[in-house]
Amino acid sequence: xxxxxxxxxxxxxxxxxxxxxxxxxxxxxxxxxxxxxxxxxxxxxxxxxxxxxxxxxxxxxxxxxxxxxxxxxxxxxxxxxxxxxxxxxxxxxxxxxxxxxxxxxxxxxxxxxxxxxxxxxxxxxxxxxxxxxxxxxxxxxxxxxxxxxxxxxxxxxxxxxxxxxxxxxxxxxxxxxxxxxxxxxxxxxxxxxxxxxxxxxxxxxxxxxxxxxxxxxxxxxxxxxxxxxxxxxxxxxxxxxxxxxxxxxxxxxxxxxxxxxxxxxxxxxxxxxxxxxxxxxxx
Numbered sequence: 001x002x003x004x005x006x007x008x009x010x011x012x013x014x015x016x017x018x019x020x021x022x023x024x025x026x027x028x029x030x031x032x033x034x035x036x037x038x039x040x041x042x043x044x045x046x047x048x049x050x051x052x053x054x055x056x057x058x059x060x061x062x063x064x065x066x067x068x069x070x071x072x073x074x075x076x077x078x079x080x081x082x083x084x085x086x087x088x089x090x091x092x093x094x095x096x097x098x099x100x101x102x103x104x105x106x107x108x109x110x111x112x113x114x115x116x117x118x119x120x121x122x123x124x125x126x127x128x129x130x131x132x133x134x135x136x137x138x139x140x141x142x143x144x145x146x147x148x149x150x151x152x153x154x155x156x157x158x159x160x161x162x163x164x165x166x167x168x169x170x171x172x173x174x175x176x177x178x179x180x181x182x183x184x185x186x187x188x189x190x191x192x193x194x195x196x197x198x199x200x201x202x203x204x205x206x207x208x209x210x211x212x213x214x215x216x217x218x219x220x221x222x223x224x225x226x227x228x229x230x231x232x233x234x235x236x237x238x239x240x241x242x243x244x245x246x247x248x249x250x251x252x253x254x255x256x257x258x259x260x261x262x263x264x265x266x267x268x269x270x271x272x273x274x275x276x277x278x279x280x281x282x283x
Contacts, residue, residue: 003231003233005230025217028221029218031222033079033080034080036175038175041183042122043185044185059145060148063164063165069164070112070166071103073170075214076098078174079222080193084194086098087190088208089189090189098208099121100113121179126180132177132179135173137172137173138171139168139169140169140214141211142167142168143167146160
């Protein structure tokens with residue numbers, strides 16, 4: 001097997017291709033370069049809680065009035081050098097998190113998550129006026145808060161019958177059609193490779209360090225800005241050509257000219273109106 005798509009392998013010693021090895025797996029996820037996304041900045045969004053104690057106090061009040069709190073996070077993926085990168089928000093050069101937030105008690109799960117993403121990323125100039133909905137992919141993981149404390153678990157202990165919060169993670173396909181990702185000026189938008197997250201709970205926490213495990217069940221194909229397949233996860237039978245099979249024009253057109261200098265590239269960090277968009281150095 002090889003990660004080089006069928007038709008692009010120019011080796012004088014081509015690999016032996018075994019039978020397909022992708023039974024009962026989810027469909028292929030197409031990853032695009034970071035530069036395929038429309039990135040800009042917006043006014044700062046201060047944290048709702050000034051401390052961990054305030055956050056837990058608000059959680060307690062929510063639980064007393066509405067029961068378990070629902071929290072949604074988006075796993076946004078791109079690629080650099082044909083390796084998956086997860087887009088994270090960084091606060092104060094130390095804390096990393098997935099984009100997301102909690103749902104209102106009366107909200108539908110998906111519609112509420114779309115609202116959360118709009119409030120976080122919608123540009124100031126179009127706040128509340130963009131009718132295009134975020135495309136939400138399948139749920140890929142869940143963590144549980146069993147008490148009014150910071151510890152979360154990827155399972156429910158047997159003695160816990162009333163969890164206080166459930167945090168679910170969903171795949172968010174990128175680029176999103178007709179969507180501009182406006183990053184608040186007080187946050188950094190980082191593309192972090194899976195090899196940096198793997199077993200690195202000391203830097204990113206146990207939830208983010210577990211993402212490589214959650215994503216291991218998926219197969220990826222890596223395309224350029226024009227939709228040409230650059231590499232694939234070995235497993236399926238080879239395709240007869242090297243083009244992506246997606247019909248959505250957003251996957252085969254070049255990124256909009258509004259990208260400008262707001263897009264990150266390997267080894268560089270560009271600053272736009274006070275907000276940082278960064279791609280880590282490749283190794």
